[in-house]
Amino acid sequence: MSEQIGKQSLRFSDPPYIVSSSSVVGTKEGEGPLGKLFDVIGEDDTFGSDNWEAAESALQKKAMELVIDKAGICPEDIRYLFAGDLLGQSVASSFALQSFGIPLFGLYGACSTAGLALSLAAMTVSAGYADLAAAVTSSHFASAEKQFRFPLEYANQRPLSTTWTVTGSGAFLLAGKRKLEELTGRNSPEKIYVEDQSEPAGTQWTREYRVKISGVTTGKILDYGVRDSMNMGAAMAPAAKDVIEAHLKDFGRSAGDYDKIITGDLGGIGREILIDLLREKNIDIAGNHTDCGLEIFDNEKQGTGSGGSGCGCSAVTLSAHFLPMLRSGKLKRILFVPTGALLSKISFNEGENVPGIAHAVVLESDRE
């Protein structure tokens, strides 16, 4: 029962399901187009903390608490946790997660970490290594600016190509089908009803489908020679192109087999490059592509440059925006492709390029 397909993909014979997910964001994200969909919007971006790193830990901790509460379980029910953030030595995760006491696999994939964490958590659950596994990632605008560019107090100008790191954390709880049924006490998806969060009125009760991770394609490091830390979209687009192309080849699918192909944080400039690069390979995703960084902010109104970014960006947008559309049946199958730019302040100052990496995750609803 090998689940390997093609050169770098897995198709799960026993796919894990998403039991619950959560999204915690900052004020700017709350003011954006998806504002009404997030679980928690902080009153300010400190989340009650003394410094930006601790603020990021606080929001990641909150996302974990929520995803656990929503599933009606205890932290000790979660066998393994897959987590990461953007800070050096992943300190936001280290200080956010210790109180949960869950065995931890620490990850680093820059802004692609949501894809990395969901991939490994799905692989772990599908292999029978865990009944329940969690994936959580975070980013914070202020801690990321300080980490990669300049502290906010310096008040540097930002070119239009810059992306705006999302202050946010998204968490996901994965389980095998049997465990999901045990948790929900329901055997068929038709019996599950919830409040439709995608309707702002919030009063409609609609059918809810289960959402599973049916496959993953793990990306490689791609370096097209971009050296501009103020243009991350261009640095990451080649890796997104590479993993999407590999994914479609491995699965024998075309772009049209997905209701949406959703990159993590390419922004406007990265999106254009991605679409052009894929066209050179005779793959046209223009009609069904979107980018979490373009969904989360109104760039013109909010002054967020080319779009949102950070490993919180794709996580909260998936949790608050796309998962409800899969649950309601509005979307049947999506390809979720978080994208990461591999740089540090030191590598940038030493004149190194900014290579990219991206990981693709197939999410499908049980809708027939």
Next chain:
Amino acid sequence: MSEQIGKQSLRFSDPPYIVSSSSVVGTKEGEGPLGKLFDVIGEDDTFGSDNWEAAESALQKKAMELVIDKAGICPEDIRYLFAGDLLGQSVASSFALQSFGIPLFGLYGACSTAGLALSLAAMTVSAGYADLAAAVTSSHFASAEKQFRFPLEYANQRPLSTTWTVTGSGAFLLAGKRKLEELTGRNSPEKIYVEDQSEPAGTQWTREYRVKISGVTTGKILDYGVRDSMNMGAAMAPAAKDVIEAHLKDFGRSAGDYDKIITGDLGGIGREILIDLLREKNIDIAGNHTDCGLEIFDNEKQGTGSGGSGCGCSAVTLSAHFLPMLRSGKLKRILFVPTGALLSKISFNEGENVPGIAHAVVLESDRE
């Protein structure tokens, strides 16, 4: 065929085998007690590079090249790569690994990353997700001092409790039993003979056994309130204690069931604390415990404080010192427990504690 045992362990029903391993180290490691055992000792610690971060990438790249060469395969035969280092945003790995073009899971577990990478690679191979997977980690004394403490040029004094970051990279190639037999063309371990690297004379030909990873125990973050970045052993010992205790409980074993219990880089001070903490739990490992950080340097002669550290330390010591002893049959079963201290320069400067984490990997020879 659930492979979960206890609260946080896995026992593989189809355990992966170590096809090959490699070790590349710096000059100081070459002058230490294990000097003759390493595959490559650099002429100087720059490895032909202009800066310390690039030097670390160069040695990680060399370790990958060697592990591939030794197995007689091509990089494209490796389906997945699990890798990490100590630098912010794992840049040593990003720049070391891109030329191999292998789908990459980026990891961060501080100095425990060798345990993290071996665990996930073993899980991936055992689940049938990959025929061949590689795990590689690295650290470099000069890049780590600059990253976590002071640049070498500052010439700060080092207290005796300090550990000395190993300049080194170790890589491991894992395969299922069928793939291993395909690669070696041999069906029984008795037919395999190699030069015994553990004998300095290097001329003895001895029987070689296969080595498998039969189980893993994934650790939690533990924080005992240590804040001294010059005493990492004390920060990591509680996590090592926790994962060893959990491992023995999950597997229903006692310390005596292991020929050796080998921590990553606790050094002399951390070792004492670990032994004391476990004694409080009625577990006595004093007789069969050792620490890679104590094996790799002669602390008195080499001025390396409490011992070696870094996620290269445990990796190269396993590859060059303990794996040959498992292959020759001198050791039958070991518990390999790389230990990590979760801090960054920023978290340290902000006065945060230094929590620890450790991951345990069971390595066994096929010796009856």
